[in-house]
Amino acid sequence: MLSAVSRNPTNFPVTSHLRFAASRLNWRLLYSAAPPIDTLATTLRPFPEYSPKRPTIQDAELVQNLTTTLKQRRSDPLRRVLSPFLPRLRPQHLIWAFSHLRSHPALALSLLHCYRRRARHVPLEAQAIAAHLALASGRVGAARQFLRQGLTSHRDFVEQVIYTFRHWSSDPFVFDLLFRIAVELGRLDDARSLFDRLTFFGVIISVDSCNAFLSHLAIDAVLKTFVELPLRGVRWNAASYNIVIRALCRAGKLGEAREFLLKMESEGGILPDVISYSTIIDGYCQAGDLPTAYELFDEMRTRGLKPNEFTFNSIISLLCHSDMAAKAEMVLLEMLNQGVAPDSAVYTTLISGFCKNGNISAVYRFVDDMKSRGLAPDAATYTALICGFCRCGMIVEAERLFDEMLRKGLNPDEFTYTAMVDGYCKNGRMHDAFRLHDEMLKNGLSPNVVTYTALTDGLCKHGDVEAANELLHEICGKGLELNVCTFNSLINGLCKSGNLEQALKTMSDMEAAGLSPDAFTYTTLMDAYCKSGDITRAHCLLSEMLDRKINPTIVTFNVLMNGFCIAGMLEDGKRLLEWMLEKKIMPNAATYNSLLKHYGMEKNMKVVTEIYRGMCARRVMPDESTYNILILGHCKARNMKEACYFHSELTARGFSLRADTYNALIEGLCRKKRFVEARRLFEEMQDAGFLADKKIYDLFIDLSYNEGNFELTLEFCDEAIEKHLIGTKADES
DNA sequence: TTAGGGTTAG
Known part of the structure; x- marks a missing residue:
């Protein structure tokens, strides 16, 4: 062995079986070639000499008996064989025993195992030797475990591995493992020190392990390391x-x-x-x-x-996030045409994209499609589905999927739980949201900043800004860092509860915490100013955000548009729309809805029609609000023909009437003596859970009374009393 | 140790 060391320029005890192992396992550990830099070559030094203490005669006898017993053991349980020796064993006995068991590494590790169970502690030197022995017997997993335990238990462990290497090891791969474990533990500085220290002994860590290290670094360190390591012999x-x-x-x-x-x-x-x-x-x-x-x-x-499927999926993902889900599906067809099979990630991207679109039938189609290709939905697919259903208000379906996941043995993770927590929050079910939060903790999952942002937002929208604030203080105390979304939720809650001053202070706090306000922050605050009638301050905030190079979004412009309309500055609103079109900023339904609503309130149906036509000409799809606004406006302007036309359009597109629209439509129909239709809508309104206006009850009471239908008259009266409406009428009379 | 999918705010 020693002659082999002296012949080797790096002083490694190279054996033929080591070379064989290295080539068999494709370990590219470059230990025999001198590093490329001359200066480095001159500083090469041998591994330290290892000199175990000499045992006393009694100790030598004890160790001799122990190891002979171990070697001669056949079927007897190890603990029984060792029990006479264990009480007398000191850490040093362990290392002397290892010397006797060098050609029986499995026995050496069993001895260590029993010693650990009794002493609950293994000396550092023995821990390092155990790693060498484990590797020598081909037990890479065990070696990893010893190295990991050693690294996490003591600062000097690396030195012990180096110190024991020359005498105990036959395999420099131990350093590669040690380096990798340091990387896995996130101890990147230690890993780099180890790399540098090893170069002095002529050991170069494999490129694969260096890649693991590289992949954990921040950009500047990546670039620096990429230049430095080849100078130390790494070939990328x-x-x-x-x-x-x-x-x-x-x-x-x-x-x-x-x-x-x-x-x-x-x-x-x-x-x-x-x-x-x-x-x-x-x-x-x-x-x-x-x-x-x-x-x-x-x-x-x-x-x-x-x-391949990765490349295509990136394109599909971008299309889905840009509201081009239909185009994304065309890319799926293209990849199929090119013979690239989509995997569950591709389907999950599409499912998520179509969920955002609200196209649930397409979502079910994709799920069937993936199943027919033998792809089982995984946790990410379920999360996308749960999130999609929650967004559409289909919380029962989301709950069903969550249970289905559990039945199938798929464990919901932080993403899944957070999607469900958010679903409950958005549906006002705060109790269920916190129940799931507790369940996460019970299952060993850590709710993250996203989970807490969902809860904060839920509490704020539930009108409990105070509780949201307390929750955030609590989680900050636990060391969780808030992000821009969290602050924006709180700022929104404060704005909506009328505490604009505190909202502005929270924006300052956010900046003090090193987080820059974004378009959401500014838009939220602008909205609050607009709704309080202070369009000037809203404008100032817009200038401020532009000065800070924060790009306004369509929502920012919609907030401003709404502000103009609320302030009765409808002409300014129209000018803003024209400016947006000139600047190629595509308005959406919400942009138009503000203008339509306020011109409708002024019963200026000529301008409403003009704006609506402009909207259609620019292919901006009217949404549920658009139809409700149009129906309401036409009813108020007594254009029942137009109102009924838009009502049929709304129904055809699967949208619903709002309470005020129902009231206006029923009243308008009654005025036109279309009582059957009015009565049908009144029943539909009740089925939808809306409360009709007092005026509507009065109309139906008068109508049935005039028809001589006293039973029905009394029925309406009872109902009106039940809804506490009669009292108001008496007060009025 | 190298690529893609699922969770939060206006």
Whole structure:
């Protein structure tokens, strides 16, 4: 052994079985070649000598008896065989015993196991030796465990592994494992120190482990390390380049990522692969840049690389997030045409996209489709479905899916629970939301900032801003960091409860905490000013956000539009709409609804019709509010023909009437003596759980009385009394 | 150790 060490430039005890193991397992541990830098080569030093203490005659006898007993053991239980020795064993006996058991590593580890059970503690040196022995007997899992325990239990463990290496080890792979475990534990500085320390002994960590290290670093450290490690002998591979590309994309440095893709080939001599292109395509998709994503898609094909399900999914995801779910489905067909089979991730993206769209029938179609391809919905698919159903108010269906998941043995994770918690919050079921929060804790899951934001928002919308504030203080005390969404929820709650001053203070707190307000923050505050009639301050906030380079969204403009309308500045509202169209800012139904509503309230149906036609001409789809506004306006202007036309349109599109629209429509029909239709709508309104106005009851009471139907008259009277309406009438008379 | 899907705010 020693002669082998002296012949080896790095002083490793190289044995033939080690070389065999390294090649068999494809461990690219570069230990025999000198590092590329001369200066480094001159500083190479041997591993430290290991000199175990010499045992006394009694100790030697004890160890001899112990190890002989172990070797001769056949079927007797180990604990019984060892029981006479264990009470007398000290840590040093363990290490002497290891010396006797070098060719029986399994027995050495069993001895260690029994010792640990009794002493509940293993000395650091024995722990390091155990890792070497475990690796020698091919037990990589056990070696990992020893190294992990050692690393987490003592700062000097690395030194022990180095110190014991020369005498006990036959395998430098132990350092690769140690390095990897340090990375897994997030101890990146320790990992780097280990790397540097090992280079002095001529050990170079494998490129695979260096990649693991690289993938955990922040962008600046990635770039620095990518330059430094080759100077220490690491030769990067395609995965390394892909990790750098991913890091650049995540840092938003897409141009640099693209340059790096070129460098990969020109300077690294490594051809970009499907992963390189998929990574960079996803980067552009995340940034919403579809044209460049498609350009790279074509480029990869030109280079003979076939886009796979990952590549397609990034494109599908961007389309879904840009409200182009139908186009996303066309991409699915395209991938099928090209012989690329979609996997459950692709289906989950589509399901999530169509859920956001409210297209539940398409969602069911995708679920059937994926099942027919033998793809079982996984936790992410279920979460997308649960979230989608919750958004559509289908909480019972969401609960059914949550139970189904459990029955199928799929464990709901933080994402699933949070989707369900949010669903309950949005449906005002705060008690159920907190019940699930407690259930998460009971199941060992940690509610995260998203979970708490959902709860905060629920409490605020439930009118309990105080409780929301307390909850946030509590979670901050537990070390959870709030994000912009959390603050925005609270700011919104404060605004809606009329505490604008506190809302502004919360914005300052948020900045003090290092979080910049975004378009949501400004839009929320602008809305509060608009609703309080202070359009000037709303305008000031708009200027402030533009100065801070925060882009307004369509909601920002809608808030402003609504502000103009509330303030009776309808002409300014119309001018804002024209300005938006000029600037190619596409209005949506909500933009038009504000104008339609307020012109309708003024019974100016000529302008309402003009605006509505403009909306249709620009292919902006009217929503439920649009139809309700149009019906209400036409009823008030006594245009029952138009009102009934829009009512039939609303029904055909599956929308519902609101209470005020029902009242206006029923009143209008009665005025036109269309009592049968009025009566039918009145019943429909009650079935929908709405309370009719006192005026409507008066109309039906008078109507039935004049018809001589006293029974019905009394029925209406009873109902009106029950709804506490008669008292108001008496007060009036 | 390298690529894609599911949770929060106006």
